Amino acid sequence: RKDKRIDNIEIQKFISKKADLLFALTWKSDAPAASEVNEDSEDHYAIMPPLEQFMEIPSVDRRELFFRDIERGDIVIGRISSIREFGFFMVLICLGSGIMRDLSHLEITALCPLRDVPSHSNHGDPLSYYQTGDIIRAGIKDVDRYHEKLAVSLYSSSLPPHLSGIKLGIISSEELPLYYSKNFSEDDFASALRKKQSASWALKCVKIGVDYFKVGRHVDAMNEYNKALEIDKQNVEALVARGALYATKGSLNKAIEDFELALENCPTHRNARKYLCQTLVERGGQLEEEEKFLNAESYYKKALTLDETFKDAEDALHKLHKYMQVILYFLLEI
DSSP states (O other), X not given: OHHHHHHHHHHHHHHHHTHXXXXXXGGSTTSOOOOTTTTTTTOOSOOOOOGGGTSOOOHHHHHHHHHHHOOTTOEEEEEEEEEETTEEEEEEEEESSSXXXXXXXXXXXXXXXXXXXXXXXXXXXXXXXXXXXXXXXXEEEEEETTXXXXXXXXXXXXXXXXXXXXXXXXXXXXXXXXXXXXXXOGGGXXXXXXXXXXXXXHHHHHHHHHHHHHTTOHHHHHHHHHHHHXXXXXOHHHHHHHHHHHHHHTOHHHHHHHHHHHHHHOTTOHHHHHHHHHHHHHHHHHHHHTXXXXXXXXXXXXXXXXXXXXXXXXHHHHHHHHHHHHHHHHHHHO
């Protein structure tokens, strides 16, 4: 009983706080309807985007449903695609009243005849006021469902009484419905969230692999690095760690591939650049031993391109050039 009394007090507090909304005239069935276009502008609650933005409904079905449901007096919003002597054509973007519809990919065109374009001056062509690309709010004047043709008007007389106060004609992008005028951050989309999640999982595997590497369990470390790269193919930390392990095991070409890919994905990664330069010099030394001097030279030069202050590469290249000059001298003497 005591809990029930507390609940009643909470309900009374809620009603007293929200009285202006709960007892507003718009709740009465005989009260005139408020403007449907601007009702979401106060942003009291989340505005759900049209259903087709969540579902992969075929364009053919969406188009058929649109022409089934559209009625005279409905408001549409579109962008002028061409202007002719007899009027202008607009490609629909969305509905401006009633049920929300995303029409931007359906390429539905409507004609606004010259007689339905108000004149903005006593003289001159009414169409001279409009340009291709203008965003237009208009009322549906005629619907040909069979041929899928629409005629619209910029006169308020084309609208039903409860919408007659809505401005027709050119509007700004800020006047589009809320789900068009406000965009989600790129970081909030599924692909970005998935990428962030994958990077986090991959990093956990890399940390485990590094711990294995420190105690000499190289096979287990390699398995963790490979697992990380299966989760996130471009994970820089996994590529650098695996490259370092390859270099330790003597697989210098594989190490170079991993370091280069890591540096490609993150050009500012200091360890990727540092390890790549070191491995290039080491591989250059191997090529020198195989007497592949030109190949060795290219590896040293590549290291200096990445870091012109890298002394090991500079010294190795200088030493190689002196050695090549000596060989060339003896060849010429012969």
